Amino acid sequence: MSWxxxxxxxxxxxxxxxxxHNTQPWTLEYxxxxxxxxxxxxxxxPGSDPGGRDLRLGLGAFVETCLIVAADAGLSVTYDSRRLxxxxxxxxxxxxAADVSARRVARGAYRPGVVSTAGxxxxxxHVPSRDLADDLAVADRWMFxxxxxxxxxxxxLRLDPGDPRYRLDGLTDRALELSxxxxxxxxxxxxxxxxxxxxGLAALLAASGRNLLRxxxxxxxxxxxxxxxAGRRLLRTWLTLGRSGLAVHPLSQLLDxxxxxxxxxxxxxxxxxAVFRVGVPLHEPVRxxxxx
Ligand SMILES: Cc1cc2nc3c(=O)[nH]c(=O)nc-3n(C[C@H](O)[C@H](O)[C@H](O)COP(=O)(O)O)c2cc1C
Numbered sequence: 001m002s003w004x005x006x007x008x009x010x011x012x013x014x015x016x017x018x019x020x021h022n023t024q025p026w027t028l029e030y031x032x033x034x035x036x037x038x039x040x041x042x043x044x045x046p047g048s049d050p051g052g053r054d055l056r057l058g059l060g061a062f063v064e065t066c067l068i069v070a071a072d073a074g075l076s077v078t079y080d081s082r083r084l085x086x087x088x089x090x091x092x093x094x095x096x097a098a099d100v101s102a103r104r105v106a107r108g109a110y111r112p113g114v115v116s117t118a119g120x121x122x123x124x125x126h127v128p129s130r131d132l133a134d135d136l137a138v139a140d141r142w143m144f145x146x147x148x149x150x151x152x153x154x155x156x157l158r159l160d161p162g163d164p165r166y167r168l169d170g171l172t173d174r175a176l177e178l179s180x181x182x183x184x185x186x187x188x189x190x191x192x193x194x195x196x197x198x199x200g201l202a203a204l205l206a207a208s209g210r211n212l213l214r215x216x217x218x219x220x221x222x223x224x225x226x227x228x229x230a231g232r233r234l235l236r237t238w239l240t241l242g243r244s245g246l247a248v249h250p251l252s253q254l255l256d257x258x259x260x261x262x263x264x265x266x267x268x269x270x271x272x273x274a275v276f277r278v279g280v281p282l283h284e285p286v287r288x289x290x291x292x
Contacts, residue, residue: 003075003086004030010069013097015290017065017235018105020045020054020252021156022169022288026062035084037063047152048143048256053226057274060231065100067091068239072098099239104287106247108177110279115218120240121233125221125268129277132251133213135260142257144205145197149256154190158289159183167289174286182208212251218278219251223270230273241278247285249277 008030019025025043029036037059044055063079070077070084071091078087117124143149156170159178166172173183189196189205196205213219222237224230238248254260254275264272 002032003077004033004035006073007035007066007070007075007077007084010073010097012290012292013100014062014066014069016100016103017058017062018103018238019058019062020049020250021153022171022175023058023156024169024291025055025058033086037066037082037084045152045156047148048252051226053255053273054252056226056228057231057234060228060233061235062231063228064232064235068093068095068100069097072096095236095239099242103238103242104247104285105175105249106281106283106285107175107249108285109282110215110217110247110249110277111282112216113218113279114216115220115241115246115278117220120220121222121237123222123224123230123233123270124237125223125270127219127221127264127267129213129215129217129219131267132219132254132264132275133211135254135263136213136251137207139251139253139257139260140205140207141203142259143253145203147193147197150190150193150197154193157187157190159187165289168291169289172286172289175288177283177285212249213277220248220276220278221264221268221272222274223268223272225271226273234274238276245280246278247281251275251277 015024023043023045025039027038027040039055039059049055066084067077067079071093074090076087076090077084078091117126158166158170158172178186186205189201222230222234241248254264255272264275
């Protein structure tokens with residue numbers, strides 16, 4: 001059996017890599033002695049990610065996930081120019097396929113407590129969660145009142161367990177920790193979106209997330225240039241935190257909304273690439289959907 005075939009046997013694990021809106025935008029072309037990694041444009045997010053920041057980070061996170069899974073399987077694999085290739089020795093990483101399987105985003109309440117950046121990847125800046133609470137409300141309101149962003153989010157929401165894509169991709173009501181009632185309200189508001197926007201219901205929807213940062217907790221901001229390498233750092237950071245029992249919840253709307261992005265950049269003194277809450281979740285988060 002070639003290394004490509006052996007690696008492919010672990011596909012269900014490396015597909016656990018995170019991606020914005022859980023679009024899983026990567027494509028894999030299995031060849032005799034290499035695997036070409038590409039992007040499916042139908043799974044990009046031109047409305048909310050016009051610059052491709054999250055796409056690039058997600059691709060980096062996927063590559064890092066592949067290298068960890070390959071190393072754990074004893075396969076010597078490296079990454080170069082959009083390809084996974086045979087290497088002289090396995091990728092050196094402290095992480096395992098079990099870490100990849102256990103990783104998940106947690107969007108519910110966290111236990112109060114501040115997290116240290118010691119031992120984490122370079123380029124991470126700590127911000128007390130309360131300091132960003134007002135800006136999160138601004139960013140949420142912006143997100144729901146900006147049609148290109150709200151309508152794209154609608155496309156990737158899976159709020160009805162009867163949706164044929166419920167177990168394949170996107171964001172389910174359970175992943176978003178919504179009650180059945182909340183999911184129904186959100187679904188009908190987004191279905192009638194232009195009307196709900198005019199009526200100002202967008203702001204009401206946005207208010208639901210307002211208290212998410214009003215506790216004594218931590219937000220970490222990954223800074224640097226948008227690159228595949230930054231996505232690899234992001235994934236390693238999430239796995240390191242996960243090993244300490246800490247979950248993450250990205251809040252990319254803080255970067256997508258121009259006003260809050262500018263304030264965050266000024267605050268951290270660098271270009272913010274990813275911003276996420278970190279802490280011990282009060283409830284066990286659900287396992288997100290994946291395409292086979
Ligand atoms: C670059 C990037 C940006 C993300 N932004 C957000 C976000 O703004 N809000 C959110 O709830 N999740 C965000 N996520 C998390 C994804 O929605 C999540 O990875 C996906 O739904 C799969 O779930 P899992 O990570 O629990 O397996 C982001 C993930 C990545 C890689």
